[in-house]
Amino acid sequence: MNAWLFALPALAVYVVFLVYPAITSLWFSFTDWDGLSPTYNVVGLQNYLAMPKDPVVIQAVINNIIWTIVTIFFPVVIGLALAMLLNGKVRGKPVLRLIFYTPCVLPLVAIASIWGWLYNPQYGAINEFLRAIGLGSLAQPWLGQDSTALAAVMVPAVWLRVGFPMLLYLAALQGINTDMYEAATVDGATKSQQFWHITMPSLRPAHYIVIALSLIDSFKVFDLIYAMTYGGPGTATQVMGTWMYFNVFQYYQAGYGTAIAVVITVVAIAVSIPYVRSQTKEHAV
Amino acid sequence: MTGTYTRRGFLGLSAAAVAASVAACTGGGTAPAPAGGGGSSAPASNNLRVFTYEDNSTIGMFKKQIAKFDAQAGTTTTVDSLPGSGAAVYPDKLRTELLGGKGPDVWRIWGGQIGAPFVKAKQAMDLAPYYQKFGWDSKINTTAIDGMTFDGVKGGAPFIALGIGCWYNKAAFKKAGISGEPKSYAEMEEANDKLVSAGITPAGLGGKYGWDIMRLFEYLLETSAGPELHDKLLTGQETWDRPEVVTAFTNFKKWQDKKWLPDGALGLDPSDVEPWYVQGKTAYTITGPWTEAQAIQAAKKDSADFGVFQLPTDQTPQRHSGFVEGYMINAKTGNPEKSAELIDFILKPETQKALKISASTVAGAEPDPKELPLSYQWSQGPAKQPFYTIQDQAFPKKVADQYFAIQSDLLQGKITPEAAAKQMQSAVSAWAKS
Numbered sequence: 001m002n003a004w005l006f007a008l009p010a011l012a013v014y015v016v017f018l019v020y021p022a023i024t025s026l027w028f029s030f031t032d033w034d035g036l037s038p039t040y041n042v043v044g045l046q047n048y049l050a051m052p053k054d055p056v057v058i059q060a061v062i063n064n065i066i067w068t069i070v071t072i073f074f075p076v077v078i079g080l081a082l083a084m085l086l087n088g089k090v091r092g093k094p095v096l097r098l099i100f101y102t103p104c105v106l107p108l109v110a111i112a113s114i115w116g117w118l119y120n121p122q123y124g125a126i127n128e129f130l131r132a133i134g135l136g137s138l139a140q141p142w143l144g145q146d147s148t149a150l151a152a153v154m155v156p157a158v159w160l161r162v163g164f165p166m167l168l169y170l171a172a173l174q175g176i177n178t179d180m181y182e183a184a185t186v187d188g189a190t191k192s193q194q195f196w197h198i199t200m201p202s203l204r205p206a207h208y209i210v211i212a213l214s215l216i217d218s219f220k221v222f223d224l225i226y227a228m229t230y231g232g233p234g235t236a237t238q239v240m241g242t243w244m245y246f247n248v249f250q251y252y253q254a255g256y257g258t259a260i261a262v263v264i265t266v267v268a269i270a271v272s273i274p275y276v277r278s279q280t281k282e283h284a285v
Numbered sequence: 286m287t288g289t290y291t292r293r294g295f296l297g298l299s300a301a302a303v304a305a306s307v308a309a310c311t312g313g314g315t316a317p318a319p320a321g322g323g324g325s326s327a328p329a330s331n332n333l334r335v336f337t338y339e340d341n342s343t344i345g346m347f348k349k350q351i352a353k354f355d356a357q358a359g360t361t362t363t364v365d366s367l368p369g370s371g372a373a374v375y376p377d378k379l380r381t382e383l384l385g386g387k388g389p390d391v392w393r394i395w396g397g398q399i400g401a402p403f404v405k406a407k408q409a410m411d412l413a414p415y416y417q418k419f420g421w422d423s424k425i426n427t428t429a430i431d432g433m434t435f436d437g438v439k440g441g442a443p444f445i446a447l448g449i450g451c452w453y454n455k456a457a458f459k460k461a462g463i464s465g466e467p468k469s470y471a472e473m474e475e476a477n478d479k480l481v482s483a484g485i486t487p488a489g490l491g492g493k494y495g496w497d498i499m500r501l502f503e504y505l506l507e508t509s510a511g512p513e514l515h516d517k518l519l520t521g522q523e524t525w526d527r528p529e530v531v532t533a534f535t536n537f538k539k540w541q542d543k544k545w546l547p548d549g550a551l552g553l554d555p556s557d558v559e560p561w562y563v564q565g566k567t568a569y570t571i572t573g574p575w576t577e578a579q580a581i582q583a584a585k586k587d588s589a590d591f592g593v594f595q596l597p598t599d600q601t602p603q604r605h606s607g608f609v610e611g612y613m614i615n616a617k618t619g620n621p622e623k624s625a626e627l628i629d630f631i632l633k634p635e636t637q638k639a640l641k642i643s644a645s646t647v648a649g650a651e652p653d654p655k656e657l658p659l660s661y662q663w664s665q666g667p668a669k670q671p672f673y674t675i676q677d678q679a680f681p682k683k684v685a686d687q688y689f690a691i692q693s694d695l696l697q698g699k700i701t702p703e704a705a706a707k708q709m710q711s712a713v714s715a716w717a718k719s
Contacts, residue, residue, distance in 0.1 A: 141549020
């Protein structure tokens, strides 16, 4: 009983600010509420049934999948490589760590503005650089054409997300007992063998956390795309998060938009189950 | 423990979903009322809050006039502004404030389909009693009032009716050997060719958000379709799947292919690219009179080095794109009388002049020819001509976005002008039917 009393304040905050809005949103997903009028009609599953017929939803799901794969794979691989590098004997380690981690703490809108200018087709640094080194033919309207827009937004996403896995991997690497490497060296193991048979297995808990959190983060993507392309050109860079926003806030289709939000939430919860379970097990031990 | 909660969470969600599904056969409901009954003002208070989108060049003047009103009316008015966001973002913020129960008493908004949802959802008050009380019907331009009347409800009081024209850099025209302002569409194309030959990008327009580059297409549509057909197309009374529309889309593509638009125009932010004509990076842009204060004078340039003209359509009457902006009153405000008094104060010619409104709807509030010579020139010429509704006010946002996506596909060569016309018909007819 005492335990519940201690938990009550936090529980109350959780219920009021998370559970109640979530249940309310769920309810609105079964209505045709425009998000502004005082009244609405209940339409059952109509909003959910409309989703597979909405070509932008299909495109958004595909974009979300591409986004998730790219913005997990590259930051994790690059983050691990940087962590390995910084875990070795490198000069200026603290400075390098700060440099690599800084993008993580920059506001996303600021990052979007900076990269938007870099990508400017006429005066942006990227095209200017390509022209300067004689590769002007490769200069592109990066954010202005379907073929490159999504990839162009993913580049800053990768850039800003490298620091987070790097930091976690670095902490995990520093926790590996160096005796194991010394023993392996004595036994004649190569650096590659040491990496695959000592380092990688020892990093398993870190992999879990990094990949699970990155997965959740990737599925919630909104800010960068909204600020850099506004879902365009056309609908080329729409993802579920932005399409939800457009429907709720711009098209006065709050019922349909919240149905999209419910789907995003369910997927995010589903992918977080392994992470939550792993944490639960860890604490149980 | 966490795992248990997660499973319970799932169960809770599933149960709620099932319950909602079962309940979801028929029926209706009421959206949650904001705490405290809505408006930001308590009934007995003289506090008002105005929400607007004045930028740095105008917010000071606006606040000064509001202070003057407060001194006269005994009110305390707070001004909140969201500058530079355009019609793509500002209505969202307003909507969120209204639903959150802290909506402003008075807000500035665009007319047409941007302002309409607030009136249809009864978030904005019917201002008919105040039109009568303050005689706004006789003071404000009738066409402008129509732009803020929705299904017969006078939901807003327009104070500005803006026309879109061609604002150009005289030095760029001179460098390209263009002797005078184009008088026909053929001369417009000829001028573009000369500018490109002189190494100058003609039109500074950006396609991010869609609405900026739309101004070019609507001009081309007015040119090929003419006033009567153009108006019918905007209301879905005529099919878009027709030769005049195909011609407009063909010309639209031509503008890009002949490099009359900046490279990668579709991805450019209008707020970046529009002022390029002032810097000489482009020759002109297609915009409204606010550009004189916000782009030319803000860059400390002399208005005499720039010019403005109505884009030639070869049609009679010669029209340009236009839209209105005005003020609405929160239906739940505790101070409707003071809110209306505030709007009436803003609508007075002396206030309009003090605010340097470049295209006022109020007679006697023309811009000062010494301070805003180009805006004055526009007000005395093209502004007196009829205008067609700018397309992002003519269509609801969803249809406008479909239209922008079609423009985007066309410019990228993914669809033909014929296909674009068919797709437009499909989007507009679905809306018109609904």
